[in-house]
Amino acid sequence: MNSKEYIASGILELYVAGSLSEKENEEVSVAIQQNLDLQTEVASIEKAIVQLTAFTKKDSSYSFDTIKKQLELKDTKVISLQKEKSNWKMYTGWAASLVLGTTLVLSVLNTTSLKDQLASNSLEKDLLKAKIDSTANTLTNTKKLLAILRDKEVISVTLNGQSVAPKAYAKVYWNQSEKAIYLDAKGLPDPPKGKVYQVWSLKLNPLTPKSLGTLDSFTADTNKIFTIKNANNSEAFGITLEPEGGSITPTLEQLYTLGAVS
Missing domain, CATH: 2.60.40 (Immunoglobulin-like)
Incomplete structure (x- = not known):
């Protein structure tokens, strides 16, 4: 397959995450070393993971939308993949941890955002109910006051x-x-x-x-x-x-x- 098909297949993301078998890793590694487009794509994936991890550590108040907006991929140097097998396992383990951590962070942020929205909707309902109750009380008090003012003994x-x-x-x-x-x-x-x-x-x-x-x-x-x-x-x-x-x-x-x- 050509570079575009290779990139679209999603195998590079699995490669960076360390989710491929050893044989598949070796095949993908050879393909990457022989293709500049694939090298650039792998570098971009790694840069995205590092940036996202840095954001989540830097400020826990970042929202999911904020992270998505700030996640702008830029040109970066290609990392050499010619490493010994033991180093490769360490590298893929690190990458897998980052991807897992990133996935968990995004999941938490999405869940928090949903909870905030539900809480906001609940608050709006409570405020509306309070306003209705207040209006009802005001009408009751007004009727009571009118009765008092119209009392001939007052x-x-x-x-x-x-x-x-x-x-x-x-x-x-x-x-x-x-x-x-x-x-x-x-x-x-x-x-x-x-x-x-x-x-x-x-x-x-x-x-x-x-x-x-x-x-x-x-x-x-x-x-x-x-x-x-x-x-x-x-x-x-x-x-x-x-x-x-x-x-x-x-x-x-x-x-x-x-x-x-x-």
Whole structure:
């Protein structure tokens, strides 16, 4: 057979891997020594094995596609095959080990890639389910909130912006039977770092503030609607900006909104 047929047969790969019988090895060795094209092909196969092995040792983060892209065969010197039989066995054993190692590496990389893809698909399904559950919860909460707002027993209190933040506003929906308020704080700007909004129940005469707590999740909460316990006989509600952790008494210079119960 001619050079192209010899190369296409795959016998050179088996030769480099040491998978041929001793008689076949000798026949192929003679053919290679007599044909420059076959010598070049064998050198290319050996170079590919060495390059791939170097890549896999150098960086375990290489992907299968990365290795395939970087595996560019270049011209190389032809290795002499005129060696003693004992050296030949050592050489073919080394080559076989490289081929086996390379095969295992590619197998692992392909398997890892498949596992990553399956994990990614599973994650996407989990995220979609979580989004659906979140949407369902949001709808449930919205219906509950609408029922609360439409309750004739609920008192609505508008909190207008004060001098420190004239454009700020908020609204309190006070359900006295449940001893709770529902605060819509959408009209407040995000608090600066290290600061937090604190809600106050107020008695007006004499002025007596009582803390209803801080809005610690204000920035993270998209709807800006908060349920707050309030067992007080409130005459007004106010919101101030305080240091993280809140304050014992309101900082009046940082009074953002204020509204009296009508």
